[in-house]
Amino acid sequence: MSSGSANLQSADVDLSVPETETTVLELDGIEKSYNDTNVIGDLSLSVRDGELLTLLGPSGCGKTTTLRLIAGLERPDGGIVRIDGEAVSGPTFVAPEDRDVGVVFQEFALFPHLSARENIAFGIQEWDDEEREARVDELLELVGLKTHGEKHPEELSGGQQQRVALARSLAPEPSVLLLDEPFSNLDVDLRVEMREEVRSILKKAGVTAISVTHDQEEAMSISDRVAVMSEGGLEQVGTPEDVFQQPKSRFVAGFLGHASFVSGRVTEGCVETGVGCVPLDRVNGLSEEYIGSQIDLMVRPDDVRAEPAEPAEANGEVVHRRYLGPTVLYRVEIDTGDVVGCMHNHADEVSLDEPVFASLDADHELAWFPRGERKMADGGQ
Numbered sequence: 001m002s003s004g005s006a007n008l009q010s011a012d013v014d015l016s017v018p019e020t021e022t023t024v025l026e027l028d029g030i031e032k033s034y035n036d037t038n039v040i041g042d043l044s045l046s047v048r049d050g051e052l053l054t055l056l057g058p059s060g061c062g063k064t065t066t067l068r069l070i071a072g073l074e075r076p077d078g079g080i081v082r083i084d085g086e087a088v089s090g091p092t093f094v095a096p097e098d099r100d101v102g103v104v105f106q107e108f109a110l111f112p113h114l115s116a117r118e119n120i121a122f123g124i125q126e127w128d129d130e131e132r133e134a135r136v137d138e139l140l141e142l143v144g145l146k147t148h149g150e151k152h153p154e155e156l157s158g159g160q161q162q163r164v165a166l167a168r169s170l171a172p173e174p175s176v177l178l179l180d181e182p183f184s185n186l187d188v189d190l191r192v193e194m195r196e197e198v199r200s201i202l203k204k205a206g207v208t209a210i211s212v213t214h215d216q217e218e219a220m221s222i223s224d225r226v227a228v229m230s231e232g233g234l235e236q237v238g239t240p241e242d243v244f245q246q247p248k249s250r251f252v253a254g255f256l257g258h259a260s261f262v263s264g265r266v267t268e269g270c271v272e273t274g275v276g277c278v279p280l281d282r283v284n285g286l287s288e289e290y291i292g293s294q295i296d297l298m299v300r301p302d303d304v305r306a307e308p309a310e311p312a313e314a315n316g317e318v319v320h321r322r323y324l325g326p327t328v329l330y331r332v333e334i335d336t337g338d339v340v341g342c343m344h345n346h347a348d349e350v351s352l353d354e355p356v357f358a359s360l361d362a363d364h365e366l367a368w369f370p371r372g373e374r375k376m377a378d379g380g381q
């Protein structure tokens with residue numbers, strides 16, 4: 001963690017790759033416009049050998065375009081794409097089929113008239129017969145479909161079809177595997193199961209993979225690193241824990257889960273807020289140079305508790321209540337005017353409009369933003 005300075009960081013993205021790690025994919029200052037509208041602007045990103053990195057962002061932020069630029073299905077207007085250190089887009093352009101890139105499509109795109117085995121073998125037809133069959137056997141085993149090789153796609157469940165699609169893309173041993181919204185075609189229950197399955201298969205295969213999603217939970221559960229995108233650029237790249245717990249911008253904070261902001265004044269030793277005093281050492285990288293300043297602390301619903309209270313003791317009131325089954329999500333307006341989200345167990349009953357005493361119940365360091373700034377101050381990353 002940095003010692004915390006008064007200098008504000010720009011939206012610097014940690015793109016450094018330790019020298020000991022091999023970079024397999026590199027995007028260097030990529031630009032792409034459609035009809036004079038800039039869709040990707042100066043995007044730089046390195047993906048390490050064997051890493052699973054997810055591009056995460058709202059619809060229309062440029063995730064699919066980025067994936068298509070890597071695959072060679074689009075040409076960048078500027079910048080260089082390198083795979084295994086070799087430029088494939090930029091001064092030269094290598095056709096998609098000549099890049100060492102595999103793609104798993106959203107809808108799996110299996111050939112209906114071919115068996116699972118034949119689908120998997122499709123991209124390695126030119127291999128020697130014996131090697132090809134051995135590779136298909138190995139992949140059927142890897143994806144847990146050893147006894148399903150002769151079945152056709154319609155005889156397989158959605159999850160099994162996805163495993164065949166994965167095996168088919170892995171067959172030629174690509175340097176980079178691209179997964180476009182890989183779970184969007186599955187039922188909700190199956191999605192969660194397949195996340196673990198797909199991660200496990202990719203890790204066993206040791207392939208470098210880039211996936212795309214707008215689902216933050218999916219991104220955090222499958223990825224080694226998450227690259228959060230907004231409006232054609234990168235907001236932050238980091239481990240799921242980094243981007244969730246220490247977001248560098250309010251956009252990242254909000255996109256990765258319910259984030260509320262509690263205004264506070266930094267005093268000697270603590271930050272005074274409408275939900276209590278937070279010791280300075282519980283605020284990530286906040287230094288004494290900020291004493292006297294107004295800041296916003298980021299809190300998530302599990303960081304705040306609201307107990308019913310007599311009006312004289314209350315510091316807020318419940319203004320919204322959403323029953324979610326196992327939990328209830330409240331919005332509490334505190335006396336300072338801040339509105340904070342607050343998650344309780346379903347058995348806890350707090351009514352709408354009820355006076356409450358809201359307090360912080362966080363056992364970790366909180367992220368913060370200077371008042372009026374979109375970016376987080378130089379904190380713990």
Ligand code: ADP
Pocket residue numbers: 034035039057058059060061062063064065066
């Ligand atoms: P995401 O995958 O994040 O939803 P996309 O990369 O598909 O976003 O699209 C980013 C932006 O580029 C959107 O505004 C989209 O409308 C635009 N776009 C994508 N492809 C084309 C195209 N072939 N022609 C014109 N505009 C496009």
